[in-house]
Amino acid sequence: MRVVSQSTLETPITLSGVGLHSGVPCRVTLRPASADAGIALHLIGEDGGRQGAPFAARVAAVCETRLGTCLRGADGRVVRTVEHLLAAISIAAIDNLSIEVEGPEIPVMDGSASSFLDAIDRAGRATLPAARTALKLRAPIEVRDGDRFIRATPDAGRLLDVSIAFADAAIGGGSVSLDLDRPQTLGRLVRARTFCRLADIEAMREAGLGRGGSLDNAIVVDGGRILNEGGLRDPDEFVLHKALDLVGDFALAGAPIIGRIEAMRPGHDLNIEFLRRLTAAAAPVDRLVLEEKPVLAHP
Numbered sequence: 001m002r003v004v005s006q007s008t009l010e011t012p013i014t015l016s017g018v019g020l021h022s023g024v025p026c027r028v029t030l031r032p033a034s035a036d037a038g039i040a041l042h043l044i045g046e047d048g049g050r051q052g053a054p055f056a057a058r059v060a061a062v063c064e065t066r067l068g069t070c071l072r073g074a075d076g077r078v079v080r081t082v083e084h085l086l087a088a089i090s091i092a093a094i095d096n097l098s099i100e101v102e103g104p105e106i107p108v109m110d111g112s113a114s115s116f117l118d119a120i121d122r123a124g125r126a127t128l129p130a131a132r133t134a135l136k137l138r139a140p141i142e143v144r145d146g147d148r149f150i151r152a153t154p155d156a157g158r159l160l161d162v163s164i165a166f167a168d169a170a171i172g173g174g175s176v177s178l179d180l181d182r183p184q185t186l187g188r189l190v191r192a193r194t195f196c197r198l199a200d201i202e203a204m205r206e207a208g209l210g211r212g213g214s215l216d217n218a219i220v221v222d223g224g225r226i227l228n229e230g231g232l233r234d235p236d237e238f239v240l241h242k243a244l245d246l247v248g249d250f251a252l253a254g255a256p257i258i259g260r261i262e263a264m265r266p267g268h269d270l271n272i273e274f275l276r277r278l279t280a281a282a283a284p285v286d287r288l289v290l291e292e293k294p295v296l297a298h299p
């Protein structure tokens with residue numbers, strides 16, 4: 001059986017936009033990197049030069065999970081809202097990248113991962129002469145917070161079941177079952193936008209968050225109403241976005257996770273707590289080299 005090769009981008013790409021929480025212009029440049037380099041962040045200063053040492057986009061760098069996932073470099077600088085970019089990188093199966101960040105945040109684009117994935121697709125994927133590895137569960141791992149939980153169990157596939165339960169009539173409940181190896185499901189996932197309540201916007205802004213949020217980059221709900229013209233992109237857009245956030249956060253494991261994940265009302269806090277358990281030294285997880293799946297002949 002042939003092993004799956006690691007990958008990077010064929011050419012660099014740059015995306016610019018506003019930061020969802022900071023409200024300031026931000027820019028991110030993704031550059032090709034060599035095999036086994038992983039996903040590394042380089043913070044760019046006002047002078048356009050790289051500042052401080054690069055750091056790995058791994059769970060150890062997470063410093064905050066309120067309304068987004070924040071990473072902190074060794075020099076103390078923080079990069080906010082990494083999850084949608086990381087979700088796109090994970091969905092595109094890119095293993096190695098140098099990510100240059102200008103500004104305090106990754107630009108929010110349209111609130112989903114689609115701009116990032118489109119840019120990655122345009123740049124193209126280059127294979128590298130090293131094997132891609134994955135983390136395979138050998139026993140269940142579960143984290144809980146009241147009735148919220150994330151439970152992972154051993155499975156040969158990469159399956160993700162996510163459920164939500166919001167009091168807001170416009171959001172309500174819902175669940176999706178996704179096979180992360182199926183391109184059809186990934187297409188729905190990447191387009192799902194972030195969302196918030198109209199009533200929470202004021203409090204969020206007072207806390208210094210959500211300053212770049214608008215109807216162009218978030219779904220805003222008010223009780224039973226969706227304020228965005230055009231409504232939802234998908235009837236399951238809210239729960240799909242929670243799934244997208246989870247995929248982005250789980251990219252901080254540094255390798256794809258093989259198993260079945262069930263997530264009940266997940267959020268960045270629970271996602272990161274789960275990852276800390278998964279990546280702990282004693283976790284029931286094996287690292288294995290990925291092999292190409294046999295192509296099934298159509299009957």
Ligand SMILES: [Zn+2]
Nearest residue numbers: 083194241245
């Ligand atoms: Zn999100």
